[in-house]
Amino acid sequence: xxxxxxxxxxxxxxxxxxxxxxxxxxxxxxxxxxxxxxxxxxxxxxxxxxxxxxxxxxxxxxxxxxxxxxxxxxxxxxxxxxxxxxxxxxxxxxxxxxxxxxxxxxxxxxxxxxxxxxxxxxxxxxxxxxxxxxxxxxxxxxxxxxxxxxxxxxxxxxxxxxxxxxxxxxxxxxxxxxxxxxxxxxxxxxxxxxxxxxxxxxxxxxxxxxxxxxxxxxxxxxxxxxxxxxxxxxxxxxxxxxxxxxxxxxxxxxxxxxxxxxxxxxxxxxxxxxxxxxxxxxxxxxxxxxxx
Amino acid sequence: xxxxxxxxxxxxxxxxxxxxxxxxxxxxxxxxxxxxxxxxxxxxxxxxxxxxxxxxxxxxxxxxxxxxxxxxxxxxxxxxxxxxxxxxxxxxxxxxxxxxxxxxxxxxxxxxxxxxxxxx
Numbered sequence: 001x002x003x004x005x006x007x008x009x010x011x012x013x014x015x016x017x018x019x020x021x022x023x024x025x026x027x028x029x030x031x032x033x034x035x036x037x038x039x040x041x042x043x044x045x046x047x048x049x050x051x052x053x054x055x056x057x058x059x060x061x062x063x064x065x066x067x068x069x070x071x072x073x074x075x076x077x078x079x080x081x082x083x084x085x086x087x088x089x090x091x092x093x094x095x096x097x098x099x100x101x102x103x104x105x106x107x108x109x110x111x112x113x114x115x116x117x118x119x120x121x122x123x124x125x126x127x128x129x130x131x132x133x134x135x136x137x138x139x140x141x142x143x144x145x146x147x148x149x150x151x152x153x154x155x156x157x158x159x160x161x162x163x164x165x166x167x168x169x170x171x172x173x174x175x176x177x178x179x180x181x182x183x184x185x186x187x188x189x190x191x192x193x194x195x196x197x198x199x200x201x202x203x204x205x206x207x208x209x210x211x212x213x214x215x216x217x218x219x220x221x222x223x224x225x226x227x228x229x230x231x232x233x234x235x236x237x238x239x240x241x242x243x244x245x246x247x248x249x250x251x252x253x254x255x256x257x258x259x260x261x262x263x264x265x266x267x268x269x270x271x272x273x274x275x276x277x278x279x280x281x282x283x284x285x286x287x288x289x290x291x292x
Numbered sequence: 293x294x295x296x297x298x299x300x301x302x303x304x305x306x307x308x309x310x311x312x313x314x315x316x317x318x319x320x321x322x323x324x325x326x327x328x329x330x331x332x333x334x335x336x337x338x339x340x341x342x343x344x345x346x347x348x349x350x351x352x353x354x355x356x357x358x359x360x361x362x363x364x365x366x367x368x369x370x371x372x373x374x375x376x377x378x379x380x381x382x383x384x385x386x387x388x389x390x391x392x393x394x395x396x397x398x399x400x401x402x403x404x405x406x407x408x409x410x411x412x
Binding site for chain 1: 314316330334336337338362365386387394396398402405406409410411
């Protein structure tokens with residue numbers, strides 16, 4: 001990552017409490033890596049940024065992968081980071097549970113005035129999360145990476161690469177060597193993105209598609225599956241699907257109806273946490289983050 | 293906390309500034325060798341804003357060291373061989389103190405713990 005945060009400030013309290021962060025915006029030419037990043041269909045010619053620090057280098061700081069931050073309520077991106085090596089929406093400063101990652105590497109004297117205030121605000125902000133450990137741990141690839149990984153296949157010499165990331169039945173849909181069908185595989189993943197799940201590799205949930213559902217990550221899907229449990233002919237497959245997407249520490253096909261009734265406002269679906277529906281503990285989500 | 297700041301040429305709050313009532317612990321390996329300057333700079337910076345600032349060696353850090361602080365800041369310099377050669381930090385998996393992780397070391401540390409803030 002370079003010296004700059006990317007994008008205009010949001011209304012998040014971290015930009016106003018206790019200090020008002022006043023960035024000096026600049027419009028920088030869009031890095032070529034953004035334009036060529038797999039899955040990106042449009043990027044402007046220039047990107048709005050603001051300097052957090054002045055190290056004089058275009059590297060040395062680090063971004064965290066932006067994909068997946070939004071799939072659990074314990075994590076957030078505070079600002080994206082302008083970079084010349086990764087994707088266009090990676091995290092420059094972010095939080096997961098009680099950990100806040102400041103991706104910039106500069107010392108205080110290298111920070112701009114806005115950067116210093118942002119840093120101090122981050123220290124003040126994270127104090128609110130005392131005891132609020134992450135709800136999930138990243139253990140699986142977010143679905144948005146499926147097409148990205150497929151596009152990498154022609155560039156990877158390891159012949160086992162494709163089978164490490166995609167299920168046998170997925171690869172069996174294509175003929176020839178993986179490098180020859182990588183583009184088609186990437187498109188297949190994009191077309192089926194709402195049905196992708198991870199179980200030792202990416203799979204497409206044909207069971208769920210068979211029931212006419214539109215996504216495996218919507219609470220409405222969970223509700224429809226629970227309703228289908230009353231059909232004795234469908235129940236075996238429904239329970240198989242529910243087992244796939246329930247965290248056994250929280251719910252099983254036998255208990256899911258009651259669990260959902262009791263936790264509806266806390267339920268979320270996480271790809272990176274294992275392609276599961278989970279419920280945040282009561283009170284966990286109470287902290288306001290928007291500025292008044 | 294409403295603060296009215298007087299600024300120094302370095303952009304930091306002056307000693308006359310009302311400070312934020314927080315205890316922060318800055319842990320790093322910078323006290324070693326030529327990197328002392330960074331530690332001193334961070335400590336001076338933090339002391340301008342917070343009522344109490346402690347320091348610790350990141351390689352010897354334990355959860356007990358952080359017990360009486362509000363926020364832990366983890367900062368460390370990579371080894372000479374590789375930017376990825378960072379200190380082994382042995383905080384427990386259930387460590388729940390508010391923590392700011394900084395730079396490459398922060399990304400690698402949180403990445404090893406399976407956090408979304410990990411190094412890409």
